Amino acid sequence: MCGERDYTEFRYGGDAAKPRPAHGTADQQVWHDYVFLFDNPKGPHREYWQHVLGCRHWLVLERDTATNTVGASRPASEAVSK
Amino acid sequence: MDACGYAGACVPIETRTLSSRYSALSLARHALSDAPWPRAWGSPEPKSNYDVLIIGGGGHGLATAYYLAANHGIKNIAVLERAYIGSGNVGRNTTLVRSNYVIDGNTQFFEFSMKLWEGLSHALNFNVMLSQRGQIVLAHGPAQLDVLARKGNIMRLNGIDAELLDRGDVMRQLPYLDYSTEARFPIQGGLLQRRAGTVRHDAVAWGYARAAASLGVDIIEHCEVTGFVISQGQVTGVETTRGRILSGRTAIAVAGHSSHLAAMAGLRLPIESHLLQAFVSEPIKPFVDHVISFGAELFYISQSDKGGLVFGGHIDGFNSYTQRGQFPKVQTVAECAVALIPSISRLRLLRHWAGIQDMTPDGSPFICRTPLRNLYLDGGWCYQGFKATPAAGWCFAHTIAHDDEHPLNRCYSLDRFERGAELDDYGIGNWTYKQ
Numbered sequence: 291m292c293g294e295r296d297y298t299e300f301r302y303g304g305d306a307a308k309p310r311p312a313h314g315t316a317d318q319q320v321w322h323d324y325v326f327l328f329d330n331p332k333g334p335h336r337e338y339w340q341h342v343l344g345c346r347h348w349l350v351l352e353r354d355t356a357t358n359t360v361g362a363s364r365p366a367s368e369a370v371s372k
Numbered sequence: 373m374d375a376c377g378y379a380g381a382c383v384p385i386e387t388r389t390l391s392s393r394y395s396a397l398s399l400a401r402h403a404l405s406d407a408p409w410p411r412a413w414g415s416p417e418p419k420s421n422y423d424v425l426i427i428g429g430g431g432h433g434l435a436t437a438y439y440l441a442a443n444h445g446i447k448n449i450a451v452l453e454r455a456y457i458g459s460g461n462v463g464r465n466t467t468l469v470r471s472n473y474v475i476d477g478n479t480q481f482f483e484f485s486m487k488l489w490e491g492l493s494h495a496l497n498f499n500v501m502l503s504q505r506g507q508i509v510l511a512h513g514p515a516q517l518d519v520l521a522r523k524g525n526i527m528r529l530n531g532i533d534a535e536l537l538d539r540g541d542v543m544r545q546l547p548y549l550d551y552s553t554e555a556r557f558p559i560q561g562g563l564l565q566r567r568a569g570t571v572r573h574d575a576v577a578w579g580y581a582r583a584a585a586s587l588g589v590d591i592i593e594h595c596e597v598t599g600f601v602i603s604q605g606q607v608t609g610v611e612t613t614r615g616r617i618l619s620g621r622t623a624i625a626v627a628g629h630s631s632h633l634a635a636m637a638g639l640r641l642p643i644e645s646h647l648l649q650a651f652v653s654e655p656i657k658p659f660v661d662h663v664i665s666f667g668a669e670l671f672y673i674s675q676s677d678k679g680g681l682v683f684g685g686h687i688d689g690f691n692s693y694t695q696r697g698q699f700p701k702v703q704t705v706a707e708c709a710v711a712l713i714p715s716i717s718r719l720r721l722l723r724h725w726a727g728i729q730d731m732t733p734d735g736s737p738f739i740c741r742t743p744l745r746n747l748y749l750d751g752g753w754c755y756q757g758f759k760a761t762p763a764a765g766w767c768f769a770h771t772i773a774h775d776d777e778h779p780l781n782r783c784y785s786l787d788r789f790e791r792g793a794e795l796d797d798y799g800i801g802n803w804t805y806k807q
Contacts, residue, residue, distance in 0.1 A: 298700045302690035305644075318790070326642040326733055326789045330631035332693045355645070358694050 429453025435765020655679030
């Protein structure tokens with residue numbers, strides 16, 4: 291992928307720890323919770339980022355929201371295929 | 373002269389009587405006396421039990437305590453603050469007050485807040501230094517001016533003052549903006565709300581704290597909540613760094629950290645915590661007389677009484693609890709400032725800081741009951757917590773006292789997303805990363 295790039299080239303894409311409900315799930319409450327509720331932790335957070343001003347890949351990043359310390363990242367495609 | 377160096381009595385700070393009513397007479401009396409001014413509020417030890425416990429000694433928590441005591445006659449109240457009064461977002465905002473909203477619910481709520489601001493110094497016997505210098509929102513194209521015309525009409529239909537300005541009007545009122553052919557965003561006109569302006573934010577915290585304390589509210593600083601006491605779906609108290617405190621009703625008013633507190637009660641909220649930065653330039657002579665909102669990007673600027681230009685922009689773009697802003701946002705905001713007012717390009721930035729704010733999916737707040745009995749929430753304030761302070765306190769106090777929402781905050785319930793009753797003033801959601 292693009293290698294080390296400036297943070298301004300990336301765009302935050304939200305919480306990556308929430309599993310999307312199965313296709314066809316009819317229960318509105320399940321969708322409500324998925325779309326609108328957040329753990330919003332003060333501490334370790336797994337999240338999506340996209341390299342919008344570059345290769346446009348989606349990434350999954352580990353970051354601590356209490357300190358902004360950035361941890362491991364991996365392509366979102368890897369995270370999805372697991 | 374005693375051992376403390378005072379000719380008057382040397383009274384330990386905790387037992388000194390609280391201040392009486394401030395007036396020209398009390399000022400003169402103190403000028404003739406060597407005694408220090410009495411403390412504005414005390415430092416009581418927490419009792420074991422309160423009728424109402426408010427978590428968060430910010431503007432909203434203190435206002436809620438004051439209106440619970442003043443409007444509802446509840447006296448056995450404590451406000452728990454993990455740091456000291458004035459240390460949170462009430463002292464970290466850009467001090468603006470206005471009521472130029474378009475959606476039913478928001479429009480009435482923020483106008484009610486504006487009216488409370490207009491009488492607040494008298495109500496609290498504390499000068500909060502409301503300055504109704506007027507806010508001008510700029511339009512940079514004809515379509516944007518149409519949107520402002522619609523907004524102004526909605527405001528006027530609700531009895532709120534609004535005046536549509538053409539380019540010439542704006543040039544007369546704000547002659548220092550960039551009207552040249554070099555301007556990145558040409559100015560077409562604007563919308564003026566004359567009653568909007570600024571309030572001294574620290575005075576709001578101190579004024580509410582003092583007024584609440586004078587009505588018997590215990591303000592307990594340096595007391596952090598670490599958990600809730602819950603039995604059979606009902607909150608009956610909190611665990612704190614100063615021990616367990618039981619309560620009839622418990623209220624959360626900790627915007628920025630609402631999710632963090634709610635998680636202790638097992639609740640997940642429609643909130644993410646984001647950083648909003650604010651900036652102050654070195655002081656200059658009076659220059660910007662109004663509050664000005666740029667229309668080409670979220671940017672606004674005013675001038676403080678001390679002469680510094682106070683301005684801010686969008687949130688940083690990702691969730692964080694660090695209270696430290698990112699440099700690229702500093703650059704974007706500075707670019708906005710210079711695009712609007714080229715003559716300030718040589719001004720130096722004196723200070724910049726970040727506050728943590730609750731961001732909700734529709735940009736509107738929560739003042740409501742929660743799924744747990746006797747637990748109430750005031751949070752999700754996004755960009756607008758400060759200007760809402762009096763109305764939020766008023767409505768939250770009503771909600772707690774009656775175990776039911778006031779007509780003004782019925783729209784700010786936690787279940788509005790389930791009901792499809794979002795209040796999205798911008799129509800595009802509120803999170804920059806989802807727009």
